[in-house]
Amino acid sequence: MTYDVLTLGRISVDVYPNDIGVSLADVNTFGKYLGGSATNVAVAAARHGRATGVITKVGDDDFGTFLERELDRYNVDRSQVTRDADLQTPVTFCAILPPDDFPLYFYGRFPMAPDWNINTSDIDLDAVKNAKIFWSTVTGLSREPSRSAQLAAYGARPTSSLTEGQFTILDLDYRPMFWDSVEQAREQVTAALASATVAIGNDTECTVAVGEGTPDEQADRLLDAGVQIAVVKLGPEGVMAKTRTERVVSAPVPVQTANGLGAGDSFGGAFCHGLLSGWPLEQVLDYANAAGAIVASKVACSDAMPTPEEVNDLLAQRGRTVPTSQKDLV
Template sequence: MSTHYDLITMGRSSIDLYSNDVGAAFPDITSFGAYIGGSPLNIAVGASRLGLRAALLTAVGVDKIGEFIVERLKREKVETRFIPQKPGTRTSAVVLGIEPPDKFPITFYRENAADIQLSIDDVLNTPIGQARAVQLSGVALAKEPSRSATFFAAEQAKAGGATVFLDLDFRADGWHDPRAYGVQIRALLPMVDVAIGTEEEINAAMLRRAEDITIRHSQITAPEIRGDVEANIRALLGRGVEALVVKRGARGADVYLQDGRIVNAPGFKVEVLSVLGAGDAFAAGFIYGRLQGWDWYHSARMGNACGAIVVTRIGCADFMPYLDEVLAFIESKGGF
């Protein structure tokens, strides 16, 4: 089998248990639906559904949840043969309540997470240098050995000529100090071609003072982070990335380039049911566009379209759109 891939994503994976009782308070939930999730996994599935040859480098425990994830990925035509089992660890799980459009009580079960045990040897066993693009994740930088493995993967990708995409992917509860997140991101950026994140994640990447972050609840992973977004964008661009893509929700996305240009790609108006998974859908669509040779505007509009479709659904990987669906959606909204 060929080891050449359009995209290899690397990082966390999980079983996602979504409440089937939409709008119910958490104690009143009677059942859950089982799906697959985790940002790099979602992006791999999204890319595969768009027609890219995608592989995922994650790790699972020697457990039934790991079997569930690998089997579901195979059904999505995402290459799984580079996913090691890590004895003595557990495959991650996420449990979510659903109170649309923006309340999702969420609990992460990531103690002794298998994907955090990804190692440099696991990277060496994956054809990172033969991929057209590699997508890395900020969450993987929180702990060793996945931190060193991520830096090593970036080195391997650059040496092989792959385009390196970094999803800033900030989860405050995964860090001993949220400021440590920025230290690691800033160290990795010189090996990154394109970074993608929200305004909050950009502020987190430049966070200096503990008082500038407010974590509203231990089960909410998108804290309020104060900062000068435009100044922080300039600072991150100064680390050498070719482009910094800022996801702005319903407003679409802006692509900030090294030469000072800002490419604005408006969003698509839809009725929002759930924002879960929208950012990962955006990344899959954006990377798809870039690998087709599209310019920044059309790639970002493709990402916006994928995200717009996903916000009309409740879920992540299992609800990513297919290529024909996205193109029809764009056409229905007046085209690119």
Template sequence: MTQRAFELITFGGSSIDLYSQNIGADFVDIKGFDAFVGGSPLNIAVGTARLGAQATLLTGVGHDKIGDFILHFLEKQNVNTSAIPRIEGARTSAVVLGIEPPDRFPLVYYRDNCADSQVTIDHVIAANIPQYKVLEVSGTALNIEPSRSAVFYAIETAYDNAVDVVLDIDFRADQWKDLRSFGLMVRAILPKVKIAIGTEEEILAATLQDAKQVQIKHQQISAPEIKGNIDESIQRILQSGPKVLIVKRGAKGASIHLKDGSVTEVPGFPVDILNVLGAGDAFASGFIYGYLQEWDLYKCCRMGNASGAWVVQKPGCANDMPYYDELMAFVAQRGGL
């Protein structure tokens, strides 16, 4: 990996996350919420920083107390916030979540005029992406201008300067006016992406032909049911550019798919589930940490699986990402990496 001044910059959403205090209660019976921070790129930045990597977050927050809340948390986590502009006239994003384990996690997003969607090409230029080893981007940032063009510019800049691009496919169905446009945007950037990461549902969404393939039950925006041929979708994504596609498979672990057709299954770390939201981001943080250490892909995925397993046992996302020593102790008790 090319020597750079800094290791990782993540680009995309940030929010205040309000999670139900009443575990197992139906949404209408929730009595209170705990305040955390969230957004996939924010979670990944915090996760990699807690493991020991240098992490910078490129996002936007408003001139509001929620923006203060997020920046204060990030600074305590040693995440570099110098690339986070305050966006005039916009609000910091918010998410409300019900927690009904093992399989119901209804979500409500508040993203109208949200600050992280107002990140521009000028903000990307100011972030100085060529100084990093890895740029990680979120598919959700492609849903609206000006952040869409900013993502394209960031990826082009990274590609032209030999910065490895990692795409978290990150499908949020309610953020797209036409669900098919999600795949169009993702496929447009894939030629400059080195590693793509997604669940089976996200991979199917990236190759979606008909909106009727998508069904959302119990307002589980982050976990829709999507019909399609997963093997065909995997091949289509690999043919579009990435050298590596990592498929997150929950408790089963992950699978590594390469352009030459080879597939490697990487077992997970089965645990009791409290909250699945944030597990994918934890996987990405563990994987990227290993990648920055120049581990092989199998070991990177094992690290990702361990981090994801840690987080699904916890109520929060970024707030509950593991630190290196505690994650290594968790792994050691379960057979190692």
């Protein structure tokens, strides 16, 4: 199978409260969802009609079964999802305290989680080589053997330019609890950037990757590190992308925030769709911003990933350009 988007990385059961605006101590009922950044990106891309797959690992337990069923429901290929007989499927709890407080609590991830126990032998390197987009995250670099497996996947990727229709995207997704130090993270990210075509991160994540500075300075350093598109999220000011010849900024798409988690993964899946559709970079960012905004306006993450029709409707409502050309790059 040739994938439009193939992701590698974290998977978990996300347990979100049905009671909004209170601490977990006061929540009475919860909902259960598929989660994990790389997996959510695959779901998001599939919602845009893309042939997607995920490389990850679950525990040999009922929660692993739940996640496999959810991947099937979302039309994400799981032929490279394996089971670990010795580790439990992680569960992630979140409190939902709008408008901007959504703390995460990771259970079953430390000291080791199945998706950190991915080996190179678990990966179909030919599928990685041929995928139009290969998406991975910094989280996978924080432990062995997943670090070596992720680097091996990079080694399978062809050296490509932006005109050849293949992209290796590194999600800078830095979470301090997964690392011993910022210095350790920066060392691993620096090595990974040499294999990436695109890097995506917010201010904190870019600071870990290339040091403090203005968004333009950070984007320039990412370009110097080897990527061809540097995407720096600007928070309430939107998102900026730079290449060696272009700089574009997309303003945020305003919505009422219900849950900020998952918006970045929705952005990522839509960004992949836009790249593969061959749209101008500004339209790619606008479309991805709108997709992220839709998920931010809802409580769930994977269940809330929008279709192109939903994204285009929101763009039209906000007076933004709705992309019309969807000629895939090959």
